Amino acid sequence: MEISQRSQLFKGILKGCILSIIKMQPTYGYELSMKLQEFGLPDVSEGSIYPILLRLQREKLIIGEMRKSDTGPNRKYYQLTEAGQMQLAEFIHHWDLLKQPVDKIIEKGGN
Amino acid sequence: MLNEENLAYYEDMLIYIRLNANKSEQQTEEVLFELLEHLLHSQTEGKTAKDVFGDDLKSYCDEVIEEIPGELTNNTVKYLSFIVIQFLAIISLCHGIIGFAIHYFFDLGESSMTFQLGSGIVVIVGYLILLYLFIKTILRWIKGTSFKKKKTKTWVEFLQVWIISMVFIGLFILFPIAVPSFGKTINLPIITFAGVGIVLYIISFILNKKYRITN
Structure with missing residues (x-):
């Protein structure tokens, strides 16, 4: 499971999910990992989001901003950029194209 | 916590x-x-x-x-120039003051220093390369000490750093001796080096204030 989790496909999907969650509202790292778990994404190691967040920032799909939180400490909140919105729309489009045929194929296979 | x-x-x-x-x-x-x-x-x-x-x-x-994205090259250049200037300032200042003091108080050595311009430049460049290698080696050593399951004994760590430092100090001493003499001969009073050191130090100080390099 460990190796397949780190596969390109999984990384791409995780990236899409992260963009999707950030789109709902500005989110900070810990909150993001909690949300991923709440949605039941299986066994994503919590820390694995940070390299991805760094990469998304480098690709200018999200921007991070240190802000005071309501409870006190500074937190880095992430927001989608315009390029991020477009990337997310693209991800959703590709995902829709894949999802149904894959589901059907698996069903036919009697799994 | x-x-x-x-x-x-x-x-x-x-x-x-x-x-x-x-x-x-x-x-x-x-x-x-x-x-x-x-x-x-x-x-x-x-x-x-x-x-x-x-x-x-x-x-x-x-x-x-x-x-993590690479640092802006502009900042890196500023930081490197600062390190180089300050390093040369300290070398020059020590050389000038110690040479002058030994001659003045103990009547040892010369009150002026004769050297070849070409060799002098090679020595300075060589010193900068040695400094770079020394810093690289120490950083690599520190990296090597992270994530150890068993902590290395303090005295072993001390010995390792001591050996690295000794090797480099040795190289710093041997290098000028090994460089052959070439280029124009120049004769300067040894206290001049202290003056050059102070000037370089002031330059590095002003650069630091202006570009906020170390804070």
Whole structure:
């Protein structure tokens, strides 16, 4: 499971999910990992989001901003950029194209 | 507050991630801050750093480092010039003051120094290369000490650093002797080097104030 989790496909999907969650509202790292778990994404190691967040920032799909939180400490909140919105729309489009045929194929296979 | 176990893990990660001089300092500090905050949260749920970041902390840190953007080259150039100027200032100042003092108080050595311009330039360039190698070696040594399951004994660590330092000090002494003489001969009173050192130091000081290099 460990190796397949780190596969390109999984990384791409995780990236899409992260963009999707950030789109709902500005989110900070810990909150993001909690949300991923709440949605039941299986066994994503919590820390694995940070390299991805760094990469998304480098690709200018999200921007991070240190802000005071309501409870006190500074937190880095992430927001989608315009390029991020477009990337997310693209991800959703590709995902829709894949999802149904894959589901059907698996069903036919009697799994 | 981190408990003892997590603190030890986090300190290793902090040192290991910070030691990458060519990475954006701001991004580095921000991600370290995020990792700390995450760990603090997870600790309240009874988790350790290994539960959060995976069993292989070193390769996790490598993953993080790889994604941190490189520092703006402009800043790197400023920082390097500052280091070079200050290093030359200290070498020149020490050379001038010690040479002058030995001659003046103990009547040893010359009150002026004769050297060849070509060899002098080679020696300065060689010193800068040695300095670079020395810093690289020490940083690599520190990196090597992170994520050790068993702590190395302090005296062993001391001995390792001592040997590295001795080798480099030896090279610093041997290098000017090994360089052949060539180029125009120049004769300067030895106290001139102190003057040059002070001027270089003032330049590095002004650069630092102006571009806020060390803060």
